[in-house]
């Protein structure tokens with residue numbers, strides 16, 4: 001059996017166990033609320049009894065850990081290069097949300113040998129047994145690393161705000177995604193969240209504008225997920241390093257996250273979302289370079 005076959009067998013074996021739902025949060029422009037979305041949805045899913053792990057794949061700034069107020073000792077790099085176990089690199093934060101810092105681990109993955117990759121993918125597959133939902137928080141913009149995550153995702157959550165640049169950058173990101181050689185229109189659902197809106201109406205209008213150009217020029221299907229209002233309480237919560245959904249579950253932004261988490265749970269479970277799990281997610285990421 002050649003090595004590629006070996007790797008495919010590992011992925012197949014891991015897929016026979018229950019798989020986690022992988023949701024990738026992204027945006028065209030930075031600072032629009034991705035990390036807040038990731039962490040607050042994680043907490044809302046926890047409240048619904050789901051086991052949740054966040055993978056922080058934003059290599060620039062370690063946002064999530066700052067927002068958590070819990071600094072992880074280890075990251076994915078330690079698993080890949082230092083032989084640490086998955087359980088050693090997960091930090092359990094407030095609300096019992098698991099958190100893994102990507103560190104610089106994922107960047108170098110494409111240069112690793114197949115043996116090494118199969119070892120890593122086997123380790124990542126353990127996440128499917130540890131979580132029902134894995135939320136990947138990506139960096140902003142159209143870097144190769146972000147696109148790799150997006151094409152590997154079954155479910156993309158695109159965060160935008162009413163700022164004109166946020167909408168045009170979201171369009172540019174979708175354009176790059178649609179052109180990516182490994183992007184599949186049928187396998188990936190793109191859901192849009194309007195953040196920092198003054199009214200629900202503003203959120204829907206924002207989506208309509210984006211959808212108009214995306215369906216006309218990119219021929220991509222996007223779906224509206226809902227909106228999160230501009231909320232001063234959320235900003236204060238960030239300053240206090242406590243996610244708003246834990247600090248004040250009655251705050252208007254926390255209620256909006258609750259509603260959105262509810263929508264994500266109700267509409268999809270067992271239906272349209274094909275759970276691929278973590279092993280398949282990562283094998284997708286390395287596939288481009290490795291020809292698995």
Ligand SMILES: Nc1ncnc2c1ncn2[C@@H]1O[C@H](COP(=O)(O)OP(=O)(O)O)[C@@H](O)[C@H]1O
Nearest residue numbers: 030031032033034035036196229230231235238
């Ligand atoms: N709904 C909101 N209401 C008020 N302020 C917000 C809201 N969402 C985000 N912010 C502000 O924007 C900042 C950046 O959010 P963050 O989630 O870190 O963005 P990203 O991860 O996209 O860079 C937050 O620190 C907060 O001050």
Ligand SMILES: [Mg+2]
Nearest residue numbers: 034035058063
């Ligand atoms: Mg962030």
